[in-house]
Amino acid sequence: MPAAESRWRRWLDSDIAWSFRRSPVAILAAVVALICVVGALFAGWIAPHDPFDLASLELMDALLPPAWTAEGRATYLLGTDDQGRDVLSGILYGARISLLVGVGSVVVAMVLGVSLGLLAGYAGGSIEAFIMRVADVQLSFPAILIALLVDGVVRVAMPDSAHGGQALWVLIASIGLSGWVQYARTVRGSTLVEKRKEYVQAARVIGRHPVAIMFHHLLPNVLGPVLVIATIHLATAIITEATLSFLGVGMPVTTPSLGTLIRVGNDFLFSGEWWITVFPGLALVALALSVNLLGDWLRDALNPRLR
Template identity: 65%
Template structure:
């Protein structure tokens, strides 16, 4: 409780409390995360239990529509799975893939950006030309290519292999932004007096980068990572929608939207609309948090 109280008394905590959009977005994001984490316990049905599925229940409408039933509040999909349950499980898969890829992208980008900005010279030129090459391709195209190569190498990939290919695809397209951001901040920090003083007294380059420069360039990284979580989740949903993401039998948000698209004009709109609404809700809440964090960490706006 004391830690929470100290945080609320800080500048960031005060800004959070005084910004309605920030705490509302945080509440929505928290509910989505808790729903995903607690899916095995709060879901009305288990979409992975084939013994409980009945094709006679396929494409049932939501409870408030005609022919709807209270057993399936948001209706069912084409396989007879409860939509509320598959959305909760699908959100968990999308969040795991998104958070994992953002974490890996941030680690790779921060390391390369820190080395590039601090060392300079041919190292900086080589890494920045690599970033330029990556930026010359659309992110979704690179992700599609990597995912396609992964599926070609592992044609029968299921489970962790398929998730690994998806995470690698998003990571390889996401580290560039972190590298360029950290490089720009490092170029500014390495010219400051505390870095020059550390060099004069003989502190090693590695220690200067890790103990002195890195903490001072993490502000923009935190803002970028917050916003990139929404981008990574949308990218995962896009890849799954295009058929190169998680297996079609796995209820991720992207596969649910793709499946529902086949039944959209047949009247079963809920199969794609509800997962799409969940995707928009997550992306919107995370983006609002990112915007608030960017303003809160900007000393010019204090």
């Protein structure tokens, strides 16, 4: 495939790739993030145990410390919890849930925010005023409060039995709904700039439908900053999910995320079984920090002023 190869070459030669190669922080962050993502995606193959397989659980193995301590056992590298579940496997499966919720809610927030921002910026007038006032109001509440609110409403509306299976989707929706404002504001701003440009007027003279102008002409030109916001928002969303789960309104113990693991382990912290909560905590920090650093780098790399 010579075409694909030359495209790959061109990408290697681009300014973004160049600035990536020159930034040790970005490379380190990318490696850490990649390890987290690969670990989470292939948890079923990598994890030494299946924490959800009740048949394989040995209550005799409960509360074992990490492998390198005197009482540790080699099969449980990071020790076990009170049910005898392997902490490392729990982290890998938990990271999968955390990433899924993070990515899902970013997608929800992005689709909603970008569409509303485009509409507000292009349509103007009362539509713009309405969307942006709603955004202002939402911005005066902390995101976590919005997520709690949405979560609460869904819990009331939905029977308890159904909720367990739907927890993942409820979380994605509530965190997504709490995060669209930033996308909408940024996209509205860039849309206001872009729509004055003559290529948009040219499309109007040609007779293109406003929706086509918004999505074919404007969208590709306002996506740059959205990419940066999305990366940084991913880290925030993962932490929001962990916070909700820690507070007990997130993922149930049967399908734990990193936040659930931390909450469960928290009960054992003072009785000396520190590893049950500390390792999931470290995993969360590594994941959120590496994604955040990547977002920071991307913002600088895409900002021509700082180059």
